[in-house]
Amino acid sequence: xxxxxxxxxxxxxxxxxxxxxxxxxxxxxxxxxxxxxxxxxxxxxxxxxxxxxxxxxxxxxxxxxxxxxxxxxxxxxxxxxxxxxxxxxxxxxxxxxxxxxxxxxxxxxxxxxxxxxxxxxxxxxxxxxxxxxxxxxxxxxxxxxxxxxxxxxxxxxxxxxxxxxxxxxxxxxxxxxxxxxxxxxxxxxxxxxxxxxxxxx
Ligand SMILES: C[S@@+](CC[C@H](N)C(=O)[O-])C[C@H]1O[C@@H](n2cnc3c(N)ncnc32)[C@H](O)[C@@H]1O
Numbered sequence: 001x002x003x004x005x006x007x008x009x010x011x012x013x014x015x016x017x018x019x020x021x022x023x024x025x026x027x028x029x030x031x032x033x034x035x036x037x038x039x040x041x042x043x044x045x046x047x048x049x050x051x052x053x054x055x056x057x058x059x060x061x062x063x064x065x066x067x068x069x070x071x072x073x074x075x076x077x078x079x080x081x082x083x084x085x086x087x088x089x090x091x092x093x094x095x096x097x098x099x100x101x102x103x104x105x106x107x108x109x110x111x112x113x114x115x116x117x118x119x120x121x122x123x124x125x126x127x128x129x130x131x132x133x134x135x136x137x138x139x140x141x142x143x144x145x146x147x148x149x150x151x152x153x154x155x156x157x158x159x160x161x162x163x164x165x166x167x168x169x170x171x172x173x174x175x176x177x178x179x180x181x182x183x184x185x186x187x188x189x190x191x192x193x194x195x196x197x198x199x200x201x
Contacts, residue, residue: 003061006106009083009116014058017090019081022054024096027076029054031092031130032101033084034118036181038066038077040103043178045075051098055079056088084118088126095132102139104182107146119150128159128200137198140174142186147194160198170197 007014022029028051032041035055045053057063057079066079080091105118119139127137137160141147147169154160155167164170174183174195186193 003065004059007058009058009085009118014083015086017082017087019063019087019091021091022052022078022080024052024093027052028098029092029096030099030101031056031097032103032180033088033123033127034058034102034105035066035079036062038069038079039184040101040178040180041066041077042069042073042075044176045077047177049076051076053077054097056082056084056091058083085120085122085126088123089129092130094129097130097135098132099136099138100127100131101176101180102137102150103180104141104186105146105150107141107143117146117149119146119153121153124153124157124159128157131200133200135200137200138170138174138176138195139198140183140193140195142182142191142193144192144194147196151196154196154198159201161201163197163199170195 030044030051031054033056035041035057038055041053041055053076055066060081063079063081070077108114108116139150155162
């Protein structure tokens with residue numbers, strides 16, 4: 001299957017939610033925003049299959065691929081086709097999520113494309129809506145600008161506490177015991193990775 005590398009999240013046809021909501025029940029829920037093939041979530045699910053792992057993804061082909069794989073493996077992973085900034089509050093009831101991961105958001109390096117970047121105040125509203133008090137928000141990137149952008153979004157936001165201390169990166173490595181595809185790639189090619197761990201107030 002040919003999968004598009006990038007889509008413009010600001011296109012009008014993404015405005016209406018057309019995805020399938022995740023099967024929320026009494027399980028703990030972990031969410032990766034921009035999950036791509038969801039390597040991170042499948043590995044989390046293998047570690048602890050008692051939770052539900054939800055990936056939000058704007059590329060519809062990838063959503064189909066992830067859900068097919070989840071069915072084949074009988075894994076508790078569910079991808080949702082959406083534009084995360086616009087639809088996060090529609091997908092999850094308030095405080096229904098235990099952990100949110102933003103692993104290696106697309107950099108959109110060209111200045112004229114900066115408005116396509118995913119981490120912004122609207123996404124912060126969506127995350128603070130879905131995350132329960134005390135829940136984790138973990139952000140990581142190998143692009144300094146994006147790491148800094150994320151800190152500039154979440155650090156001044158009173159709904160989140162930076163666990164390492166204000167305006168401080170998380171230096172203890174990824175505490176979750178699995179790696180996203182981009183993370184694995186960055187580590188294997190020796191790129192620096194900036195990580196930040198927040199807790200919802
Ligand atoms: C660079 S990839 C990282 C994939 C994975 N998290 C990893 O670390 O390997 C970023 C992913 O976010 C998705 N994405 C970008 N903007 C999005 C948005 N507004 N809503 C949902 N997904 C988005 C892209 O389609 C892409 O799959």
